[in-house]
Amino acid sequence: MEIETLHKKIGSWLSGSGNESDTVLSSRIRLARNLDKQPFCHLASSSQREETYNIVIEALRSSNFFSKGMFLRVDELSKINRMLLVERYLISLEHAQGKISSGLAVSEGEIISSMVNEEDHLRMQVLYPCLQLHEAFSLSREFERVMSKKVKFAVNKEFGFLTSCPTNVGTGLRASVMVHLPALVIDEQIGQILQAVNKLGLAVRGTFGEGTHSIGSIFQISNQVTLGKSEEEIIIDVEKMVKEIIGYEQKAREKILKNRRIEIEDKIGRAYGVFSNAKVVSSKETIDLLSILKLGVDLGLLHSKNITNDRINASRIQTQPAHLQKFAGRELTHHERDVYRAKILKDIFSRKRGK
Amino acid sequence: MLCDACHKFEATIHYTEIVGGKVIKLNLCEECFKKKELVNTPFNISELLAGLTQIGKDVSENTAKCGNCGMTFLDFKKKGKLGCSECYSVFRTQLLPLLKTIHKSPHHIGFIEQSDLYIDEKNDKVRLEALKKRLSETVKSEEFEEAALIRDQIKELRKKIETKDGN
Ligand SMILES: [Zn+2]
Numbered sequence A: 001m002e003i004e005t006l007h008k009k010i011g012s013w014l015s016g017s018g019n020e021s022d023t024v025l026s027s028r029i030r031l032a033r034n035l036d037k038q039p040f041c042h043l044a045s046s047s048q049r050e051e052t053y054n055i056v057i058e059a060l061r062s063s064n065f066f067s068k069g070m071f072l073r074v075d076e077l078s079k080i081n082r083m084l085l086v087e088r089y090l091i092s093l094e095h096a097q098g099k100i101s102s103g104l105a106v107s108e109g110e111i112i113s114s115m116v117n118e119e120d121h122l123r124m125q126v127l128y129p130c131l132q133l134h135e136a137f138s139l140s141r142e143f144e145r146v147m148s149k150k151v152k153f154a155v156n157k158e159f160g161f162l163t164s165c166p167t168n169v170g171t172g173l174r175a176s177v178m179v180h181l182p183a184l185v186i187d188e189q190i191g192q193i194l195q196a197v198n199k200l201g202l203a204v205r206g207t208f209g210e211g212t213h214s215i216g217s218i219f220q221i222s223n224q225v226t227l228g229k230s231e232e233e234i235i236i237d238v239e240k241m242v243k244e245i246i247g248y249e250q251k252a253r254e255k256i257l258k259n260r261r262i263e264i265e266d267k268i269g270r271a272y273g274v275f276s277n278a279k280v281v282s283s284k285e286t287i288d289l290l291s292i293l294k295l296g297v298d299l300g301l302l303h304s305k306n307i308t309n310d311r312i313n314a315s316r317i318q319t320q321p322a323h324l325q326k327f328a329g330r331e332l333t334h335h336e337r338d339v340y341r342a343k344i345l346k347d348i349f350s351r352k353r354g355k
Numbered sequence B: 001m002l003c004d005a006c007h008k009f010e011a012t013i014h015y016t017e018i019v020g021g022k023v024i025k026l027n028l029c030e031e032c033f034k035k036k037e038l039v040n041t042p043f044n045i046s047e048l049l050a051g052l053t054q055i056g057k058d059v060s061e062n063t064a065k066c067g068n069c070g071m072t073f074l075d076f077k078k079k080g081k082l083g084c085s086e087c088y089s090v091f092r093t094q095l096l097p098l099l100k101t102i103h104k105s106p107h108h109i110g111f112i113e114q115s116d117l118y119i120d121e122k123n124d125k126v127r128l129e130a131l132k133k134r135l136s137e138t139v140k141s142e143e144f145e146e147a148a149l150i151r152d153q154i155k156e157l158r159k160k161i162e163t164k165d166g167n
């Protein structure tokens, strides 16, 4: 596994198969950990940061979770490669600034990854396709257990795991689920629903607005509270809210199918037409049309063997700016990107199956 | 419509965030939307602390200093981030009301790993499931060396669970 060819493949968490695959894109668990007594990243000197880096990377290396994966010094990567990692959900935008001694470990298939020297010394991430929070948590626990035998984590009995920001202290756990809610957006119920179900110390983030102004109809549901609740409780609460929301989405799908079928079929057909024929496609248009295509697949209204959820996921990742530029092998202007994007989309959706 | 953040470019993204019952609506251009993710913390610690007037009333509370990293409580109020693990003990009294506001309670009830502090039967079973899953993943991706290691761990764990169940 290496960074220069990373853009050609897709993380296995984007397979699109699993529980609730028609509404849930992915489940993510993140655990924040720090080394005992070592100054937190924002306060550490360059030499202390390097020391942290060496300790954590050594532990990660000997953990066996990354034996077929890769280790990267983020501070030595080009800007495009750093953005590539952001686009693949492997590092945060903050980490992409490439501060001194910042690192990353990624397992083959990108299920497990770890940022080193981000806001906390170690941020362990497990990404699974569809709704699999419990499974993702089990794996992260296993990973955590192995790591905790190699380094001494900052922990105390009263406050649990100690983090640089008090908003993460305790479990250090962030459980987040990405959901696709196009029918709630089309039916303009989304704002109201998300407000109604907002409780239990959870947060919903997404981009939506009036009618057609939403991008991709993708929302992220995650916990805010990390202290005073057990890991299990946190995960169950997030899962409960996800299920409630996707229940509303299913009802909205039935409703729009009943009342606005022609309109929906028209949207899907047009989206398909754009991807098959357009020569210039912007990123916003891509995200919107991919959302429509996914709805078409999930409602059984799109009968093309070439349009599948894994390809739609691949398109969402591989048509982002850094990915396009990696494919092109050079920097691209805004307009060149839109042209290249149209070409990549056409490639992805016309590929023979099994490739 | 112009971007709420820079007032320069056309707002193409209508961003909504609902955190703790508070709805934040922003109309942003693509650039500012990307930057928004940088500062995506749900709580502004400094603002919260300003609201909690009982914290730092005494000068001594503000000047309290962590012997391990040198950070004072006043530094924390400005930065919103602590300096090291020891800070949590040094600033314990000042932190309690803050943690109570942000979280469900100021006391940890999740697991504490550090190997021997936390091992019980239930967790062994959770571990076993995780290992089994990983085994099939490694076999699928043909990481046979890794798979052999995991198989040994599974054997060991099964034995352990059986002896426990036997007792
Ligand atoms: Zn702007």
Ligand SMILES: [Zn+2]
Binding pocket: B066, B067, B068, B069, B070, B071, B082, B083, B084, B085, B086, B087
């Ligand atoms: Zn300190």
